[in-house]
Amino acid sequence: MRLVHKTVEIEDWHERFFEALLLSMYTVRNTAFSLCRLPVCRNPSVYKASTFARRNIDLALTILCKVVLLLPVFLSVVGGIILYPIADVSVDVTADVSADIAADVSVGTVALRSLDARAVAPTLDFDESNWIWTGERPMPLGVRPFRKAIPASRTKCPVCATIIISSDDLYSITVNGVEIGSGNGWTHPAAYTAGLQPENDNVFAIAVNNTVGDAASLIATILVDYKDGTTETIITDSTWKTLRTVPPSGWTNPSFDDASWGNAVSIMAGTSTPWGQPFVLPPAVNVMGTRRIWTNETDAQQAAPVGHRPFRKTITSPYGKAAVCGKVVITTDNAYTLYVNGGNIAYSIPQLDPDVNVVAVDGENQPPVSGAWVGAGILIAYNDGSSERYYTDASWKTLIFAPPAGFEEAGTDDSS
Numbered sequence: 014m015r016l017v018h019k020t021v022e023i024e025d026w027h028e029r030f031f032e033a034l035l036l037s038m039y040t041v042r043n044t045a046f047s048l049c050r051l052p053v054c055r056n057p058s059v060y061k062a063s064t065f066a067r068r069n070i071d072l073a074l075t076i077l078c079k080v081v082l083l084l085p086v087f088l089s090v091v092g093g094i095i096l097y098p099i100a101d102v103s104v105d106v107t108a109d110v111s112a113d114i115a116a117d118v119s120v121g122t123v124a125l126r127s128l129d130a131r132a133v134a135p136t137l138d139f140d141e142s143n144w145i146w147t148g149e150r151p152m153p154l155g156v157r158p159f160r161k162a163i164p165a166s167r168t169k170c171p172v173c174a175t176i177i178i179s180s181d182d183l184y185s186i187t188v189n190g191v192e193i194g195s196g197n198g199w200t201h202p203a204a205y206t207a208g209l210q211p212e213n214d215n216v217f218a219i220a221v222n223n224t225v226g227d228a229a230s231l232i233a234t235i236l237v238d239y240k241d242g243t244t245e246t247i248i249t250d251s252t253w254k255t256l257r258t259v260p261p262s263g264w265t266n267p268s269f270d271d272a273s274w275g276n277a278v279s280i281m282a283g284t285s286t287p288w289g290q291p292f293v294l295p296p297a298v299n300v301m302g303t304r305r306i307w308t309n310e311t312d313a314q315q316a317a318p319v320g321h322r323p324f325r326k327t328i329t330s331p332y333g334k335a336a337v338c339g340k341v342v343i344t345t346d347n348a349y350t351l352y353v354n355g356g357n358i359a360y361s362i363p364q365l366d367p368d369v370n371v372v373a374v375d376g377e378n379q380p381p382v383s384g385a386w387v388g389a390g391i392l393i394a395y396n397d398g399s400s401e402r403y404y405t406d407a408s409w410k411t412l413i414f415a416p417p418a419g420f421e422e423a424g425t426d427d428s429s
Contacts, residue, residue: 137175137177137204137234137236137294137297138177138234138283138294139177139179139202139232139234139283139284139294140283140284141234141246141248141283142232142233142234142248142249142250142283143232143248143249143250143251143279143280143281143282143283144230144231144232144249144279144280144281144282144283144286145159145230145231145232145249145250145251145253145255145277145278145279145280146229146230146231146255146277146278146280147255147256147257147275147277147278148257148275148277148278149257151227152223152227152228152229153223154223154224154225155222155223155259156220156221156222156223156259156260157220157221157223157229157255157256157257157258157259157260158218158219158220158255158256158259158260158264159218159219159220159221159231159249159253159254159255159277160216160217160218160219160253160254160255160264160269160271160274161216161217161235161247161249161252161253161254162214162215162216162217162267162271163209163214163215163216163237163247164214165212165213165214169239169241169243170211170212170239170240170241171209171210171211171215171237171238171239171240171245172208172209172211172238172239172240172337172338172364173206173207173208173209173237173238173337173338173339173340173361173362173394174188174206174207174208174209174215174217174235174236174237174238175204175205175206175235175236175238175297175340176193176204176205176206176207176217176233176234176235176236177202177203177204177233177234177294177295177297178196178202178203178205178219178231178232178233179196179199179200179201179202179203179231179232179233179292180196180199180219180221180230180231180232181198181199181221181223181228181229181230181231181288182197182198182199182221182222182223182224182225182229183195183196183197183198183221183222183224184196184219184220184221184222184231185219185220186205186217186218186219186233187217187218187219187220187265187398188207188209188215188216188217188218188398189207189209189210189215189216189266189267189398190216190218190265190266190267191207191397191398192265192398193205193207193398193399193400199230199286199288199292200290200292201292202292202293202294202295203295204295204296204297204299205400206297206338206339206340206392206394206400207394207398207400208337208338208394208395208396208398209237209337209338210267211240213267214267215267216265216266216267216269217233217235217247218264218265219231219233220260228288230280231249232249232283233248233249234246234247234248234249234283235247235248236297238338238361240364242361244361248283249277249283250277250279251276251277251278251279252276252277253276253277254271254274254275254276254277255274255275255276255277256274256275257275296342297340297392298340298341298342298390298391298392298402299390299402300342300388300390300404302390302402302404303342303388303389303390303404303405304388304404304405304406304407305386305387305388305405306324306386306387306388306405306406306407306409306411307322307376307384307385307386307387307411308322308411308412308413309413310413316383316384317378317383317384317385318378319378319379319380320377320378320415321375321376321377321415321416322375322376322377322378322385322411322412322413322414322415322416323373323374323375323376323411323412323415323416323417323420323421324373324374324376324387324405324409324410324411325371325372325373325374325409325410325411325420325421325425325427326371326372326373326391326403326405326408326409326410327369327370327371327427328369328370328371328372328391328393328403329368329369330367330368330369330370330393330395331395331401333397334395334396334397334399335367335368335395335396336365336366336367336368336370336393336394336395336396337365337367337394337395337396338361338362338364338365338393338394339353339361339362339365339370339391339392339393339394340361340362340391340392341353341358341361341362341372341389341390341391341392342389342390343374343387343388343389343390344387344388344389345374345376345377345385345386345387345388346378346383346384346385346386347377347378347379347385348376348377348379349374349375349376349377349387350374350375351372351373351374351389352371352372352373352374352375352421353365353370353371353372353373354366354370354371354422354423355371355373355419355421355422355423365393366423367396369423370393370423371421371422371423371425372389372391372403373420373421374387374389375416375420375421387405388405389404389405390402390403390404390405391403391404410427
């Protein structure tokens with residue numbers, strides 16, 4: 014027997030109800046939008062009223078969508094669990110090595126979906142951040158340091174940070190004294206993930222080297238994951254500490270005292286660039302190496318049969334490294350429930366075992382019968398500041414029957 018959250022049971026009626034409700038509201042909104050194109054809307058008062066109506070409908074839709082996302086999680090917690098019988102047979106996984114899911118994710122043709130955890134990863138961008146510098150005019154050549162600290166807290170324990178960054182010209186980024194990356198040129202923003210110290214101060218230190226002319230700046234957005242599942246976004250602004258000189262020795266260490274440093278100066282909003290040329294933001298987790306996988310079974314119509322199938326990947330930390338946290342990007346045809354070390358997650362892995370971690374997916378192929386697949390990219394951050402990416406491929410373990418009890422647990426033996 015295996016345990017399945019009641020969210021699976023309520024999914025069909027809850028989705029049909031809210032789909033109908035959302036469709037009705039969108040119909041009203043679109044009708045209001047269409048009416049605004051009529052000649053009568055040339056009257057300023059009519060136009061103002063219709064615009065007001067559309068905006069309030071949009072607000073209602075936003076609130077309703079949030080309720081839709083939270084309802085399954087609430088009901089699964091309140092409703093408890095139910096049991097289903099299963100069987101257990103071993104089979105090799107089949108990988109479609111020619112199918113890359115990156116295109117599906119980028120254009121939105123595949124819906125990110127989870128039966129139990131429907132959270133969507135926060136989008137990282139520079140919209141709320143600012144391009145900052147030291148305030149020097151003209152901007153001299155050379156290196157300038159920037160620091161931002163997250164003070165230790167008794168109530169909040171930070172475990173992971175995802176960072177996107179760009180600068181003019183060169184940068185090196187350090188977290189708690191460990192360099193996690195460097196880059197060349199503001200036209201190539203990059204993303205990094207680093208483990209944090211839950212019980213101590215955490216410091217982000219960025220050195221920027223201006224190598225060409227009177228133009229220099231830095232921009233970054235940092236998403237901090239806490240142990241309790243909450244997140245916080247840190248932006249570059251005037252609260253960052255900086256110096257109008259080269260950085261002193263030891264300045265990247267969390268224990269360094271920057272009380273005498275000045276505050277950074279905001280140059281312009283992150284929605285623009287000082288040079289007027291746009292750039293492409295990097296994904297928090299690169300999925301370019303991901304392959305679609307499923308079992309090697311087919312029915313009489315040469316299609317994947319309807320039902321649930323389990324998939325597992327055991328990730329062992331490299332020698333001398335301890336896993337701290339991670340991120341997952343996953344898509345499936347048709348549905349999935351994602352687990353790490355037995356716990357149901359959405360996209361963020363707030364806490365990992367230092368040595369061995371198991372990622373498990375309960376994939377479901379739904380009627381009508383057709384092809385089925387799972388595709389996932391996993392990023393694991395280690396305690397030395399490094400990170401590794403793992404992808405779905407032929408090394409994953411699977412079965413040609415429904416998942417057995419405890420298949421998602423780290424201690425389950427999948428060697429057979």
